Amino acid sequence: MSLALTTTLPHPFAEAVERTRAALADQGFGILTEIDVQATLKTKLDEDMEPYLILGACNPPLAHRALGVQRQIGLLLPCNVVVRADPDRPDHTLVEAMNPDLMVRVSGEPDLEPVARDAAEKLRAAIDALSAQS
Template sequence: MDYGITITLDIPFAETVERVRAALAEQGFGILTEIDVQATMRAKLGEETEDYLILGACNPPLAHRALGVDRRIGLLLPCNVVVRTAANGTVVEAMDPQLMVQVTERPELAAVADEAADRLRKALTSLQA
């Protein structure tokens, strides 16, 4: 099962992060959390890793609708978006919101998941322009 929406860009990591933030904002997502995995691994384990950032993206109207269906859905929110360096460029990956429907087995979440997935795909696609 593929649980992510993924693109690879030939753009430096820092520039990609800024473009991802702007593309998400254009689609109504704010960033609630930010985890610098590289810095955390260095500080906590003394390990060196590639640039790796996890952005917790949230579209409040969509989150509100999902919470109206299932109050436990907060366990699967916000939508995580990863920006990381790889041998072939900078990878941007977004969690596929359809996981909410599959994990909860609540078909009432399908419309929210469809809209969230559409917005995330639009954001990622815009990065390729």
């Protein structure tokens, strides 16, 4: 099992972020949280790094189903989607979505399998749409 569903976009970071937001929205995901890792590391540690954004994506019906199976699953929500500049290719951006199968593996709760499957289908569709736009 892979940790992430991944694609590389031949677009600069800012454009890739907007495309990622749109692809997630098309699959019913809203962005609940946003962490600008680059800015945080610069502010807190005076450390420079490439643009790196963590989007906390939530599909409310899927989250509701998962929480109905196991309340502690909220520890693994929302689904994180990382958009980061490719350090080796400045015109390219990596987009990585958490593999929802991790919820099942980490929790050991087999009743989460259908929710994880549906979430993975939607996240894969978003990643595939980004790849198709390239």
